[in-house]
Amino acid sequence: MQNSQKSYTVETATRALERYCAYQERCHKDVNDKLKKMGMIDDAIDQIIPHLLQHDFLNETRYAQAFARGKFRIKKWGRQRITRELKARGLNKKTIDRGLAEISDDDYRLTFDKLSRKRNQQLTETDKYKRRKKLADYLLYRGWESHLVYAKAKELVP
Structure with a gap:
């Protein structure tokens, strides 16, 4: 069996990662995973990542x-x-x-209110406690703070 992994020089891998980072913002973990997937050794990775940082491809x-x-x-x-x-x-x-900090508090509250009202309208549950639980579970899964979620669930499902 022949190894089908394409081999890269440090230079070609660097150019490939520059394109990868220019296409969309990436974090160190994404870049590191990509380099490992490309079969790069640790020394090459330690050379490429600082280059990407220095030239502002990675921030x-x-x-x-x-x-x-x-x-x-x-x-x-x-x-x-x-x-x-x-x-x-x-x-x-x-x-x-x-x-x-990119998320303004006003947008945050407005989005939370719209999302919770929309989800409440979608629910078909008739028992108010089950309905509250379903609404709360949905909002908590999406990462909204519990004090906001429970207050909104009580407000929307009296």
Whole structure:
């Protein structure tokens, strides 16, 4: 059996990763995983990542900001879920906080209100306690803070 893995020089891998990072914001974990998948050795990885940082292809703060904006606007995730996902990607608290700062409090409250009202209308459950639980579970899964969720569930399902 022949190894079907394509081999890369440090130079070609660097150019490939520049394109990879230019296409969309990436975090260190994404880049590291990509390099490992390409079959690069640790010495080459230790050479490529600083190059990407130096030439501003890789910037974790920018990544956190883009991630937080996108997941909030498109998927309607709450701060808890965004934080959890960014931690899983190895970002530190300071960087995560900078990313979350991209979400204005007014937009956050408005989105939460719209999302919870929309979900409440979609529910077919007639028992008020089960309905409240289903609404709360949905919102908690999406990463909204529990004190907001339970207050909204009581408000929408009296």
